[in-house]
Amino acid sequence: MQNKTTHSLWLVAPAAIMVAIFFLYPLFFSLYSAVTLEDGSLTLAHLTKAFSLYSNDILFTIAIVLASVVVLAILSITISAMIVLSPFKSLVSLLGLLYRLPLFIPFIVTAQMMRTFLAKNGLMNNAFVASGMMTPMDTISFLGWTGIIITFVWKQLAFSTLLLSGAMAALDQNQIRAAQNLGASRVRILFHIMLPQVFPTLGVALVLSTVTMMSVLSVPLMIGTGTPTMMSADMAFRVNSYGDYNVANALGLVSYLICSGLAWFYLRQSLKDKGATA
Amino acid sequence: MTRLNIENLNAGYGNKQILNDISLTVEQGEMIALLGPSGCGKTTLLNALCGFVPVSGGKIKVGNRDITTLPAENRNITMVFQSYALWPHMTVAQNVGYGLKVQKVAREEIEERVHELLSIVRLAGLANDKVTTLSGGQRQRVALARALAIRPDVLVLDEPLSNLDAKVRLNVRHEIKALQKQLGFTSLIVTHDQEEALVMADRIAVLNKGQIEQLGRPEEIYQSPKTPFVANFMGAENQIVWTPELESSILTGNSEALFVSRPTNLTANQQVFFRSENVTLITNTSRFDNDNSVLSLRGHVMQSAFFGNNYRISVQCGEHIIQADHTCDLPANTPVLLSVPAHALHVYDIETSFKSNAYATIQTSTSFQTI
Numbered sequence: 091m092q093n094k095t096t097h098s099l100w101l102v103a104p105a106a107i108m109v110a111i112f113f114l115y116p117l118f119f120s121l122y123s124a125v126t127l128e129d130g131s132l133t134l135a136h137l138t139k140a141f142s143l144y145s146n147d148i149l150f151t152i153a154i155v156l157a158s159v160v161v162l163a164i165l166s167i168t169i170s171a172m173i174v175l176s177p178f179k180s181l182v183s184l185l186g187l188l189y190r191l192p193l194f195i196p197f198i199v200t201a202q203m204m205r206t207f208l209a210k211n212g213l214m215n216n217a218f219v220a221s222g223m224m225t226p227m228d229t230i231s232f233l234g235w236t237g238i239i240i241t242f243v244w245k246q247l248a249f250s251t252l253l254l255s256g257a258m259a260a261l262d263q264n265q266i267r268a269a270q271n272l273g274a275s276r277v278r279i280l281f282h283i284m285l286p287q288v289f290p291t292l293g294v295a296l297v298l299s300t301v302t303m304m305s306v307l308s309v310p311l312m313i314g315t316g317t318p319t320m321m322s323a324d325m326a327f328r329v330n331s332y333g334d335y336n337v338a339n340a341l342g343l344v345s346y347l348i349c350s351g352l353a354w355f356y357l358r359q360s361l362k363d364k365g366a367t368a
Numbered sequence: 369m370t371r372l373n374i375e376n377l378n379a380g381y382g383n384k385q386i387l388n389d390i391s392l393t394v395e396q397g398e399m400i401a402l403l404g405p406s407g408c409g410k411t412t413l414l415n416a417l418c419g420f421v422p423v424s425g426g427k428i429k430v431g432n433r434d435i436t437t438l439p440a441e442n443r444n445i446t447m448v449f450q451s452y453a454l455w456p457h458m459t460v461a462q463n464v465g466y467g468l469k470v471q472k473v474a475r476e477e478i479e480e481r482v483h484e485l486l487s488i489v490r491l492a493g494l495a496n497d498k499v500t501t502l503s504g505g506q507r508q509r510v511a512l513a514r515a516l517a518i519r520p521d522v523l524v525l526d527e528p529l530s531n532l533d534a535k536v537r538l539n540v541r542h543e544i545k546a547l548q549k550q551l552g553f554t555s556l557i558v559t560h561d562q563e564e565a566l567v568m569a570d571r572i573a574v575l576n577k578g579q580i581e582q583l584g585r586p587e588e589i590y591q592s593p594k595t596p597f598v599a600n601f602m603g604a605e606n607q608i609v610w611t612p613e614l615e616s617s618i619l620t621g622n623s624e625a626l627f628v629s630r631p632t633n634l635t636a637n638q639q640v641f642f643r644s645e646n647v648t649l650i651t652n653t654s655r656f657d658n659d660n661s662v663l664s665l666r667g668h669v670m671q672s673a674f675f676g677n678n679y680r681i682s683v684q685c686g687e688h689i690i691q692a693d694h695t696c697d698l699p700a701n702t703p704v705l706l707s708v709p710a711h712a713l714h715v716y717d718i719e720t721s722f723k724s725n726a727y728a729t730i731q732t733s734t735s736f737q738t739i
């Protein structure tokens with residue numbers, strides 16, 4: 091028995107070592123460097139500095155991410171519900187194809203695209219002007235926080251809709267029919283029958299999207315207006331301009347905490363949900 | 369609860385037509401069983417009634433109300449599903465009360481009705497349990513209570529018992545029947561178990577390839593099936609095609625011949641169906657009287673199977689294999705004489721142009737029964 095356990099330990103060792111070297115070590119090293127001085131003593135100096143320099147950006151990041159996540163949730167629920175519940179099948183299959191396109195476009199290309207689309211003299215405004223709906227004077231630039239949100243949502247919508255509509259389509263069709271012949275409308279079916287059952291999937295989609303948004307550099311750099319900007323841009327700036335890894339890592343620690351905060355909220359919510367129906 | 373009237377209903381998926389010209393009236397408080405082999409369109413018919421499958425022709429009426437094109441949520445017809453289709457995130461009480469909640473009935477009234485229904489289906493103590501913790505039989509009773517809660521005009525049940533094991537199935541079967549008598553709901557129940565249909569239904573509609581082959585009281589369907597398909601489906605699994613050759617072999621009266629006698633109502637180019645329970649088997653093959661009121665034939669035992677109250681003996685008679693019930697076991701190759709009284713024979717003409725078609729039907733239904 092004892093022998094067997096040691097044996098199987100040896101089997102997982104290579105994988106465990108890989109994880110430790112390439113994942114755990116860098117992670118802990120960066121966390122460590124966020125809270126220590128050169129001589130190895132613990133300090134809050136880097137964190138304090140990060141907050142004093144970038145507290146606005148941290149708030150800005152949180153606001154952007156929360157706004158994007160809310161819009162993302164609303165839109166992906168709407169689109170998935172339309173795909174799964176709509177009686178117009180041909181329209182739905184077109185929609186089903188369209189919403190997936192952003193999945194295959196990298197963030198940097200998306201950012202570039204949105205830049206030319208949303209700028210003051212960009213494609214969107216030009217189209218409005220050409221169609222006579224606006225004069226060149228009235229046009230406003232969407233670059234800045236709205237642009238960042240639009241870009242994040244545009245890019246992540248495909249991902250979360252894919253997860254969500256998959257989960258909705260996997261529900262037993264008869265559950266929906268049972269609600270229907272008890273007199274429930276489509277909207278009621280969505281809120282009473284489908285959403286409670288796909289809530290965990292929605293949570294996963296939103297938490298993963300948050301992590302992605304926190305880590306993307308190209309969007310705040312290309313769509314943002316400079317100040318305030320997102321934490322990922324600040325981190326890049328600290329490293330590239332000052333070689334200041336400590337403050338960059340301190341910012342990293344903060345964004346890590348924000349993500350875990352969201353994950354905790356999601357976990358608590360889904361546990362509470364289970365508890366309520368148990 | 370009111371009467372359901374289906375007139376010349378046509379329905380299908382895309383351009384694949386499944387239901388052809390179905391006409392059926394379910395009287396108020398009546399339970400009709402839809403019986404038929406797999407794929408014949410039973411579920412499709414129920415779905416068309418509920419509004420899940422669009423109707424391409426004909427009319428559906430509940431009382432005086434034409435509901436043919438009404439959306440599912442306005443029909444007031446509820447369905448009990450084979451897979452229960454309960455909502456796993458809700459409790460038993462929430463499942464049962466959902467239809468009333470949708471109708472915006474007051475909370476106390478919902479509670480009262482849920483309580484009443486749960487005691488009717490004998491689940492009174494389980495109101496706050498999660499449905500995922502219930503057994504199959506309990507789940508199906510919750511589904512039944514849920515469907516009855518809104519007092520539907522018509523209740524349809526799609527093989528409500530086939531996910532349950534044999535014993536539970538009998539229990540729930542009795543419960544549904546008792547409830548139906550007590551509450552008097554108009555209902556259609558789908559099954560492909562003939563015994564279930566016989567026991568539960570006031571009338572039976574036998575469906576084949578999207579058409580009603582026969583509609584009648586259980587006794588009628590069982591004792592005088594109108595078509596070879598119905599005869600075969602209702603358990604008359606022995607079939608003999610009475611060819612002109614067989615007819616002439618009888619007339620010559622050869623003592624070695626396969627057939628010893630036939631009743632006078634059987635003539636050439638007919639086919640005959642009968643049940644194994646109506647076959648009398650004797651091992652004394654020398655004793656034969658040329659009796660014009662029985663079909664009798666010679667054969668050898670192929671195998672016998674123990675069925676509890678009797679043995680089901682397979683007898684090879686020339687190219688036919690006949691199943692006969694017998695009180696004791698017989699070794700293989702025992703020569704036997706089989707006889708079937710005329711009243712137990714279901715005799716049908718074979719129209720020559722129709723012949724191949726009739727065979728095909730019988731083939732499929734036979735293979736279905738052996739599954």
Ligand SMILES: Nc1ncnc2c1ncn2[C@@H]1O[C@H](COP(=O)(O)OP(=O)(O)OP(=O)(O)O)[C@@H](O)[C@H]1O
Binds near residue numbers: 408409413560
């Ligand atoms: N969603 C669908 N799309 C296309 N064809 C379908 C669909 N559902 C069923 N069919 C076809 O319709 C025919 C009838 O199916 P139906 O489900 O009504 O049979 P059934 O009598 O209920 O059989 P069973 O006893 O196996 O449940 C079958 O040939 C089936 O292939």
Ligand SMILES: [Mg+2]
Binds near residue numbers: 410411412526
């Ligand atoms: Mg079916």
